[in-house]
Amino acid sequence: MxxxxxxxxxxxxxxxxxxxxxxxxxxxxxxxxxxxISGNPxxxxxDLGTILGSKFWPxxxxxxxxxxxxxxxxxxxxxxxxxxxWAQHLVNLLAHAAASSLAFLLLMRLGQKAGPAFLVTAxxxxxxxxAENVFWVPGRTDVLATAFLLASWLxxxxxxxGERAGESAPWYGLAxxxxxxxxxxxxxxxxxxxxxxxxxxxxxxRMKKRAxxxxxxxxxxLFLFLAWRWWVLLxxxxxxxxxxxxxxxxLTSSLTTAYxxxxxxxxxxxxxxxxxxxxxxxxxxxxxxxALGLSLxxxxxxxxxxxxxxxxRPEASFAAAGFLIGMAPVSHLxxxxxxxxxxxxxLPSLFLVLFVVELAYxxxxxxxxxxxxxxxxxxxxxxxxxILIAALxxxxxxxxxxxxxxxxxxSEAVRQVPxxxxxxxxxxxxxxxxxxxxxxxxxxxxxVSLDRDFYVARMNLAGVMLKTGRTGEAVELMETLVQEHPxxxxxxxxxSVAYSMNGRIAEAVVAEExxxxxxxxxxx
Numbered sequence: 001m002x003x004x005x006x007x008x009x010x011x012x013x014x015x016x017x018x019x020x021x022x023x024x025x026x027x028x029x030x031x032x033x034x035x036x037i038s039g040n041p042x043x044x045x046x047d048l049g050t051i052l053g054s055k056f057w058p059x060x061x062x063x064x065x066x067x068x069x070x071x072x073x074x075x076x077x078x079x080x081x082x083x084x085x086w087a088q089h090l091v092n093l094l095a096h097a098a099a100s101s102l103a104f105l106l107l108m109r110l111g112q113k114a115g116p117a118f119l120v121t122a123x124x125x126x127x128x129x130x131a132e133n134v135f136w137v138p139g140r141t142d143v144l145a146t147a148f149l150l151a152s153w154l155x156x157x158x159x160x161x162g163e164r165a166g167e168s169a170p171w172y173g174l175a176x177x178x179x180x181x182x183x184x185x186x187x188x189x190x191x192x193x194x195x196x197x198x199x200x201x202x203x204x205x206r207m208k209k210r211a212x213x214x215x216x217x218x219x220x221x222l223f224l225f226l227a228w229r230w231w232v233l234l235x236x237x238x239x240x241x242x243x244x245x246x247x248x249x250x251l252t253s254s255l256t257t258a259y260x261x262x263x264x265x266x267x268x269x270x271x272x273x274x275x276x277x278x279x280x281x282x283x284x285x286x287x288x289x290x291a292l293g294l295s296l297x298x299x300x301x302x303x304x305x306x307x308x309x310x311x312x313r314p315e316a317s318f319a320a321a322g323f324l325i326g327m328a329p330v331s332h333l334x335x336x337x338x339x340x341x342x343x344x345x346x347l348p349s350l351f352l353v354l355f356v357v358e359l360a361y362x363x364x365x366x367x368x369x370x371x372x373x374x375x376x377x378x379x380x381x382x383x384x385x386x387i388l389i390a391a392l393x394x395x396x397x398x399x400x401x402x403x404x405x406x407x408x409x410x411s412e413a414v415r416q417v418p419x420x421x422x423x424x425x426x427x428x429x430x431x432x433x434x435x436x437x438x439x440x441x442x443x444x445x446x447x448v449s450l451d452r453d454f455y456v457a458r459m460n461l462a463g464v465m466l467k468t469g470r471t472g473e474a475v476e477l478m479e480t481l482v483q484e485h486p487x488x489x490x491x492x493x494x495x496s497v498a499y500s501m502n503g504r505i506a507e508a509v510v511a512e513e514x515x516x517x518x519x520x521x522x523x524x
Contacts, residue, residue, distance in 0.1 A: 006108060009118050010101040017097040017125035020393045021134045023400060024089045030409040031426065032138045037074050038083055046075040055233055063233035064336060069148070069184035070141050088137045096134045099147035100125035103350055106150050109157050110199065112315060116361055119385055120354045126392045127353070128271040131399035132343040141186040142346035148182035149189050149347070153196065156214075176221055183225045188329045188347055190226075193218040198321045202310055243335030244281060253332075255292035259284060260331045260340055261302070261324070262295035267342065268349045269356065271392075274399045278423070279416040280340040305355075316358035322351030406430040421451035428460060437464050455485055459494055471502040489519040 029038070037043050040058050042050045051071045055063030073091055081087035100121055107117040124130075133139040152175045159171030182189035197215055245253045263284065302320050309317035326348035332339070402412045410427035417423060428443030441464045447457035458481055465474035478495040485491055492515035499508035 006105075006114075009114065010104050013104050013118070013121045013125050014097045014101040016122060016389075016393075017100040018093055020126045020396055021093050021096065021400070023397070024093060024135050024403070025086045027089055027135060027400070027403055028085045028405040029088075030136060030403055030406045033085075033088070036071075036138060037078065037088065040071070040074070042071055043074045043078050046079055048072070051075065053232060063235070065187070066229040066232050067141060067185060069144055069181050070186070072184075073140065073144060085137070089135075092134050092137060092140045092143060095140055095143040095147050096130065097125070099143055099150060102147060102150035102154065106154055107354070109154060113361075116315075116354075116357050120350070120357050122385075122389050123353050123357075123392060124350050126389060126396050127268070127349060128274075128392060128395040128399050129268055129342050129345050129349055131274055131396055131403070132341065133346050135400045135403035136343070139343045142188065142343055144185035145182050145189045146347045146350075148178050148185060149192050152176075152178035152182060152192060156196065160210075160214075172217075179218070179221060180225060183222070183229075188326070188344075190222055191325050191329060191347075193222055194325045194328075195322060198325060199318055202306070202314060202318050202321065241337035243332065243337065244285065244339040245332050246335065252292075255296060256284065256287070257331050257333065258299040259287055259292050259295040261327055262298040263340060264327055264345050264348060265298065265302075265323075265352060268345055268352050271395065274342065274402055274412075276413045276416055276423075277338055277341040278413070278420050281338075282417060284340055313358055313362055316355055316362070319351045319355035319358055323348050323355060326351055407434070419450055421447040421454045421457060424450065425454065425457040425460060428457070432460070432464060432467070435467075437468050440464050455481055455488070455491070459491060462494065462498060466498060466501055471498065474498045475502050475504070487518050489515055492518055 035058065036056075042054055042058070051068045054068075054071075056065035056067040056071065057063070073095075074088065077087040077091050103124055104117055104121040107120060108114065112120075133143050155171050155175035155178060159168040159175060162168030162171065179189065179192060182192065193215065196218065200211055200215075245256055248256065263280075302324055305320040306317050306324075309320065330340075330344040330348075338344075402408055406426065407430040410423055410430055413420065413423040414427055424443045424447040428440040428447065431437075431443065432440035441461065444457050444461040444464065447454055448461065451457070458477065462474040462477045462481075465471070465477065475495075475498045478491065478498045482488070482491050482495050492511055496508045496511035496515055499505070499511055
């Protein structure tokens with residue numbers, strides 16, 4: 001492929017990714033944006049020092065994630081258009097389109113043929129499993145991490161072309177900087193040194209001395225980042241949500257980890273309707289033994305495909321390794337609070353699609369009279385490719401409707417997981433903001449009936465009472481909550497508001513002072 005066609009194909013992938021998702025510019029916020037963007041001082045003030053030295057989630061809970069690149073992207077969009085959702089959605093669109101075109105450029109740079117490279121990245125650009133990443137603003141973590149990871153890898157390969165240190169040094173420096181940006185977007189970027197190492201091991205019988213130095217340097221840079229991340233997240237605070245597998249036996253936990261790999265592959269190859277995290281967690285933790293056993297066999301088969309395909313189908317071998325490596329950070333080998341989510345499949349999907357396409361092309365080129373067989377099959381193959389991309393695009397557009405606004409998002413969540421108190425609480429908030437107080441009250445009561453300890457839903461119920469003029473009932477409920485959960489900053493603040501609206505000013509002042517002390521000054 002000539003340089004002009006090379007650039008043209010990358011531009012076509014970029015345009016395809018952008019156009020299929022462009023209606024996201026008319027969507028609003030749904031969930032975490034309220035905390036991460038609208039109520040985050042680091043975003044509104046665009047303070048680089050604060051962003052680099054702070055955990056991802058604001059609030060009193062101990063840090064689990066460190067993602068300054070994402071916070072910086074929120075802040076940049078906020079500086080452009082304030083709290084307008086379209087600006088945040090635009091960043092998601094551009095990042096996904098860039099990641100798709102960078103994936104094409106990388107595959108070509110790694111020696112992939114133009115046809116398979118274009119098909120892989122076109123499918124990646126419109127794949128329905130990416131709806132959560134592109135249409136949901138907080139889903140950009142994986143997109144930014146992948147885009148910077150791919151750009152870093154391309155810069156690294158460019159550095160390898162230089163014969164002298166002076167030629168290579170700027171490119172190595174750029175590769176390192178982009179790698180840090182990827183790590184600052186999401187922890188999955190830590191797999192980049194492993195991906196490059198896997199590519200080298202599968203591509204060469206012996207690794208050159210220079211390559212060994214490169215690998216040591218990349219792992220050293222990763223270690224330094226992780227040390228800084230550990231220091232930033234070190235501090236007091238309530239423990240975050242536990243790992244969903246923490247209560248399982250070692251055997252069941254291990255089998256469930258294998259199940260995550262298998263479920264990821266099924267979801268990528270046969271994407272159905274979009275499911276929220278909680279729906280996956282409920283189903284996967286209750287998976288039958290035979291499903292866990294088959295998942296283990298799938299994992300072993302994918303692992304065996306890496307050496308088995310190395311000689312005859314090296315690209316398929318690398319793709320299988322890439323999928324396994326890409327899934328490692330999200331398969332609970334390292335514990336974290338969310339069991340499974342479709343947004344986690346962004347990077348792994350690129351390698352699994354490559355694996356499937358490579359196997360398809362091996363069938364196309366198999367046997368004698370290869371050129372004749374290829375010519376006969378080429379036209380129907382191109383037609384099948386066009387139909388596939390069109391079907392995936394329509395499915396992706398359809399999935400986007402769930403992310404239109406918070407009412408659409410949480411209505412679907414309640415439908416998928418009827419017994420999830422959290423979903424009913426957020427749906428109640430969506431109705432409350434639209435002044436539909438009857439629906440909001442019903443949903444808050446439903447949430448409380450599902451989880452009596454869910455004090456936030458009861459606090460929101462008191463808010464409905466205040467909105468509808470039942471201040472006495474609201475005060476009584478808030479006093480009960482403060483007695484049950486002493487020292488809670490948000491409860492004390494809302495109790496102060498309830499007292500004030502009920503005309504009990506002196507008590508409101510006392511509650512406000514208590515809230516200031518509990519919040520450590522945050523109530524000011």
